Amino acid sequence: MRQIAYQRAGSVDEAVQAAAQPEAAFLAGGTSLVDLMKLEVLNPARVVDVTRLDLSRIEPRADGIRLGATATNSAVAAHPEVKRRFPALSQALLSGASPQLRNVATVAGNLMQRTRCAYYRDLATRCNKRSPGAGCDAIEGWTRMHAILGGSEQCIALHPSDMCVALAALEATIHVRGQRGERDIPFGDFHLLPGDHPEREFALEPGELVTWVFVPATAAAARSRYVKVRDRISYAFALASCATALEVANGRIRVARMALGGVGTKPWRSLEAERMLVGATPRAETFRRAADVALRDARPRRDNAFKVELAKRTMIRALTLSAEGA
């Protein structure tokens, strides 16, 4: 049998130290890690349990909200301040997984959620993310649930999270603590594109622990929306999703933030599309043009060409809803 060391961290420092050892992984809700350990996809030698650390607080502040790393998805989604000031975040969380999963899945766990690429999860197939250099059976295979943006010749695995799409649009920052101290990582820098190293997924140093996520409050955030299209009404990953936050003043868009899910190897933002929207009147033609720009670099594969148009329509829908609320 493979031995797995289990360590329950008594403090953040202890957790960071323990996880700096080779082949260590933090354990919070376990909905992703334990699943992948059972499938033998992830094989950490050491599991550092951070569930007893005091990291689960949800703290509203004047300038935003601080979400503790181990706050559950359910708790964040149901928090009145989240619903009031960051509706897209609540909507995104509630559109993901199932109530049972959301009750244990955490903020940081969701940030670190691994792809649902069926090849990544199946040891009988080749996967560069699982075994660097092994090759990829997905690219020429069943690609309906794969990324059309941000892929490489090594990997087109889709980023599966809903929460992260909302956090990307809301321009959250991720606070981490490591052996060399604390730092903030802008949300857009946290997830890495696969490039030549699809096995590297996060901008984290060994042992670095996410301690909280800060979401800044803005007028746009308070009117944010999340729209998700999927095959099944609950408990299904996005075919396409979009989080939008608009501020409209005097009939013109003053602030535009948006991110797409279900299409990228990471939560996908198009700054160019956002810039296009600023100063424009919020109407269908404007949204369509922005959507065309956001998806301009899409590279569909055999089974997912539909995602290009679906993502555009999802984005138009989310923008329309945001504008109506703005």
Place this chain on the structure above:
Amino acid sequence: MKSVGKPLVRIDGRAKVTGEARYSYEVQVPGAAYAVLVTSGVARGRLVEIDTSAAEREPGVLAIITPRNAIRLPGKLHGEPPDRVVQALQDDRILFSNQPVAVAVADTLERATHAALLVRVRAEAEPPSIRVQDALDRAFPHDIVAGGRKQEPDSAHGDAARGMREADARIEQAYEVPPETHSPMEPHATIALWNAPDRVTLYDSSQWVFAVRNKIANAFAIPKENVHVMTKFVGGAFGCKGSPWSHVIIAALAAKQVGRPVKLVLTRQQMFGMVGGRPQTVQAVALGAKKDGQLAALRHESTSATSRFDVFVEAAALQARHIYACPNIETKHRVVRLDIGTPTFMRAPGESSGSFALESAMDELAHALALDPLALRLKNYAEIDPSEGKPFSSKSLRQCYTEGARRFGWDKRPAKPRSQTREGLLLGMGMATASYPANFSPASAVARMLPDGSAQVESGTIDLGTGTYTVMAQVAADALGLPYEKVRFDLGDSEMPEAPISAGSMTAASVGSAVLLTCGALREKLVQLAVADPASPLHGARTEEVRVEEGRLAAQGRSDTYADVVRRAGEKPIEVRSKAAPGEERKKYTNLAFGAQFAEVLVDPDLGSVRVSRMVGVFAPGRVLNARTARSQLMGGMVWGIGMALLEHSVYDEKLGRIMSRDLADYHVPGNADVGVVEPYFIEEQDEHVNPAGVKGVGELGLCGAAAAIANAVFNATGRRIRTLPITPDKLL
């Protein structure tokens, strides 16, 4: 007080929700070892090398069994259909992805799981073929085995080509149902325990203990009587536990080889490919009709997938022979061999997939003729079987149509597609005819009256979660004249009287008839004992004037009780064994159950997502034994129809020949949120011809036509005709 028909709760309900009910894998067997399968990642080829050294070094490992060291099975590995050809580590051929190629046996499940991971398999792979479309030129006809009988693959009544020529309107379209996988909650599991070198006990999650018994007896060349199989509870099966698959033989083989009882359970991922599924069908339907809608020709040709080494035919075109009055009907069934595990019957095999094609085509015809789809069906209502000219044993389809249309509000259907919205969503309504054979196979039972006046009734049938324990006790209670509480019905044991496979919606009909006749005979016997016994108050009464109610026998103002009759006869249970079997009478009729399905959908006009907001199904299933369990089954079938229409798809990687949607996150079945209002109703029928119990079965009927009704509603909502299931948002963009 009659029990039959009442909506009694399931006898085993409490045991199941409290966890008291022991499913096959949960049976405690002292000294049991654990077996975990190693399966192939290659779909077609040959094993070159299996390195077991690392696995064998692990603590607790008892054996790593591969084709190199497995016991050679002395007997036959397969029998008559529905038995399937299986792979039990007897040779090095790889015939489909996920085929068992080795089994790790260890003292704990965890150690066996880890050892299985350490087995290194090297195989020579050849490119697989897994799509029906790629093999159409190699399609061949094959006999169909459905409902326990063989049928010809082709039928021709009249001249369909001429009918088409003479028609005013023609629909000729191809429809496709993708491969699907049953995915019951309870995985396949087997415990095998050798009591002697030629004597074995199995606890298996099965739809047919006698098939398991026979398969093991054949494979190990031991007498059938030496194989004891038990299945007390099944957590869903839907056909995939109807034939004993490879793992059953491998469990018994492993137990023999390590000299210990062995428990084997499949992982969810291993259930994709190894234990059957609905095969992909490509169906061509041609309909020709006169202006008034009268059908002039009906042609239905289905080509379905099967494996390289065995044949299962999805009988998708069978129903076309019987359901519409048309002078010219032709049907054909073809199969193609692909590098896949052998498909098998999956809930309403043929009727569900075939009705999607035929009932979609009927909707297309109605649209082409600008007729109401229900009016088109009524126009072609078959009073007698159009192919065989025989009467139906009973048929209340007209009432189903009328009642369904009324309850659903069919008159509010927008005649023009894409013409009605509700809260920004496109609203559509569709309907379809449901039909399923009223199957009936020989079944036997034993009934005993005990000295306390309660009865014990047994048959080696299965309760798939459908309510067999409950409804058989109801049938027995009425037949004996006992309160329901005084009857205990037991099942799931190969040492009980033989029963047919619990499939084809025939358990209630077949075992119900056996229980009815057996209990009737026991009652007769007890009445005779009473009237012949000078000590009985009924002594001398004529048997036919004796009435039995609540266990009390009464005639001419005098009475006796079952308890007293048994006591006076020597305190030993009085037993009767009997059986029911289809006779000549049944052959004079076409025996079918019918229904009408209505569906309302809401479709997002931009994003393509479909929600089934409402379904109404009205079904005529003969006699209803238990209004609650029957309704649940019909509702389950209708919900399955939502899955079939919108979600279910075993997606193959075409290069690897492997199902990649291999867990319940990727293989979608409906969740609560996908299911709107689902309302099944009955039109009960008195049918004296179909079988003694008068039952037609409800296990599959609720699914028949359901996917078509939804697809037709999607057309009505959007103007888009989707002929390939499932109807996912991308198809409606």
